[in-house]
Amino acid sequence: MDLLYRKLYAANSTKIMVLGGTCSHVTEQTALASYKYNMVQISYSAVSPRLSGEEFRWFFRVMAPETQLSDVRIKLLKEFNWTTITIVQAAEHLFSSTTEIMKERLKHNNITLNDTIPFEKYPQGAIEQLKKNDARIIYFSSYEDQARMACCTAYRLNFTGPKIVWIFPGFFDLKWYDHPKSNCTAEEILKVIDGYLTVSNVNMAEEDSEDNIGTSQKDYLERFKAKAVRDSQKEYQELLKSGREIQVAGEGRAPLAYDAVWAIALSLNSTLTDYIAEGIYLLS
Structure with a gap:
């Protein structure tokens, strides 16, 4: 601010x-x-x-908005004939409002909500409650770091297995479970969430289309990652040297930022063209 x-x-x-x-x-x-x-x-x-x-x-x-994906989550539950679900949510407006929409959709589709478990900052108590209740289908609504903490707790409590299904928000990074500041390893988290599900926006078209200046999706991604390696933390430089695939933080949302900049540029160009035609000039 x-x-x-x-x-x-x-x-x-x-x-x-x-x-x-x-x-x-x-x-x-x-x-x-x-x-x-x-x-x-x-x-x-x-x-x-x-x-x-x-x-x-x-x-x-x-x-x-996250709430518009609730209908898709309901279709996902019905696709697998899952008739009960437990919701765990961080105590913030983004997640509580999404939960309220989910409750309405669940009730309308005759899907039983076993429990709604909110938590403030640390989800350890919520995971203990999940294990106590023998929860099976879990929608975990939070930010990435809280989801990692939850998974580490579940691993330590041995709350794992093929009968437990986790559903996470769609705005997480592709490899959100692999983070240097996590309290457990990516392998341990994957043991907890193996086969997890998510519903997300399509951030890039399937076909390799071009933008207004002829930049293809492939060109864009190459330029984006090259700049991240050039400008960002030492870890990207080390990944590049090792030959491992580079996953840049926020990479999944980056195409949307690119589109947003284009939307601004095109709208300003249209507006300024009209202003100039009318003899109106703005200070730069």
């Missing part, structure tokens, strides 16, 4: 649009502020359903 305000009050500068943020809770605050300044804001990864409210009428996004 401090950075946004400093940019808004910068001398000799006209702000028209805002790109971002990444996290929903940050975007909610900045979108409330940008609206007061008559600025359009567009995000590439904020999925909070609250951002669809009337108070965010000048806010747009290129990623569907």
Whole structure:
């Protein structure tokens, strides 16, 4: 927020649009502020359903809100004839609002909700409750770091096996379970969540199409990873030397950020073209 305000009050500068943020809770605050300044804001990864409210009428996004994926999760449950489910959710608005939508959809489709287990910061107690209740189908709604903590706890409690199915949010990175700051190894987490399911947006078209300047998806991905290796942490340099596949943090959402920038560029180009034709000029 401090950075946004400093940019808004910068001398000799006209702000028209805002790109971002990444996290929903940050975007909610900045979108409330940008609206007061008559600025359009567009995000590439904020999925909070609250951002669809009337108070965010000048806010747009290129990623569907998390609640819109609830219907797909219901279809997934019905596809496998799963008639009961337990929900574990972090105690934040993004996850609690998603849970409320899920409850409505579950009731409408005659699927039994065994329990809803919220947790504040650390999910250890929630996992202990899951094991006590012998939960089988689990929708775990949280951020990645909390999901890793939950999986490490489940591993230590030996809460594993082929009869336990985990469903996670779709905005996690591709290899979210493999993180250097995790309390257990990726192999241990995979033992817990083997065969886990997720429902997510399609962030890149299946066909290798080109954008307005002829950049193909392959070209984009190569440029993106090359810049990440060039600009980012030492770990990417070491991965490159070892020949291992590089998974950049946020890589799955990066195409949406690219699309959001294009949306801003095209809209500004159209607007400025009209302004210039009418003899209206903005300070840069």
